[in-house]
Amino acid sequence: MRREYDIDLLIRKFKEKDKIALARLISIIENHPEKASDIFKNFNHIKHDSYIIGITGSPGVGKSTLTGAIAKRLLKEGKSIGVISVDPTSPFSGGAFLGDRVRMTEVSLDPNIFIRSLASRGYRGGISRAVLDITLLYEAFGMDFIIIETVGVGQSEFEIYNLAYTIIVVMVPGYGDAIQMQKAGIIEIGDIYDVNKKDLGGADIAAHIDMMLDDSTFQGGWRPPIVQTNSITGDGVDELIENIWDHKEHIELSDLLSEKKKIRFAYKIKELLYYKIDIVLESLINQDELNHITTKALENKFQIYDLVHDLFSDVKFERKSKS
């Protein structure tokens, strides 16, 4: 069994708001990034922007349930939503157990929502390579909102910062003390902090975040609010939504939104450039050579910089002049 996808037919269906076509275009983009331009060239006339919300935090803090709870309220207001939920790919088998959608069953049949689970497929930073491309597909589809839910992250996986306009960092009771809050990384990127699982406490965590914010400067003029929620019962979610609206308004009225959009595309452009350079590199340096210098490094580990330098001694990068 093997399905063949015809891009032109899918694009026609996509423009009629067909979800099957949207799902299949996502698969093509995820599996064949080289075909992205064939797809996107059909959307050049579309000017629609979606508002992108990022939800991040450690594994098990309730990101998926919270995504479902936020989506439920946005749907009630008549908004259309595209959800992207990322879970990790196994470094051993290459497989993945994607268990985010199961938390959103309640909203899954609403005609105005589309939910896609993605495996990270070796990409770092808590997302997958295809995430930005899929946000573009959702924008072309006309979604009002996009919610990106990251992999359960640690301290330093914050690529979501480059992709979303409002970032919600989700924490739970027992997260850590005042020292933990001073660390760089994930704790710095929140536009809104949510201490979930409110039924278990968490007022101390909220207070620690508040103290951490007291020592921060807010260049954009936005002091991140702190909310406590119970994503299962929905307690506190209305307040969280209010804060999302406030932040959205804040960045729309200042230059911050256009700044964030610039970051979003600069990030992707850089990534595409690296992707191209990777292909060039792979064509220049083969696996045998890599094995050879790895063996040499085992003989003398202090040589590693020199070995790589030598490998590049006969490589010359040059741009042809475009005349």
Place this chain on the structure above:
Amino acid sequence: MADGKIRVLMSKPGIDGHWRGGIVISRALRDAGMELIFGGFQNVEQCVESAIQEDVDVIGLSIHSGAHFAYVKRLLDLIEEKGLTDQFMLLVGGVIPARDFSELKKMGVANVYGPGTMTKDVVEFIKENIKK
């Protein structure tokens, strides 16, 4: 063109609370390099909509309630209604009497797995029949 990873939806019809079988198989498929979307409890509509949005190759139903004929029929009807006949491989597992296997297959189920199934048999069947 649909290559890449094999994607499988694991769905539990209705509110039949016997999770273990579905979890064990899901885990085996993960360890075999597939992308497993765990749907959990779903009605027919939720199952088909998930299969569509996740663009899966395989739908796995874990059924322990005895409702396999009724559920499979409604599922296949809905798939047909959406114009997606033969687009998904449908597998059924759980407490299914051996005498029902051939009838399920006649309806359009690709394979049926009862108690005592070896996980590797499920993995091999999927890999042999879904070419990616």
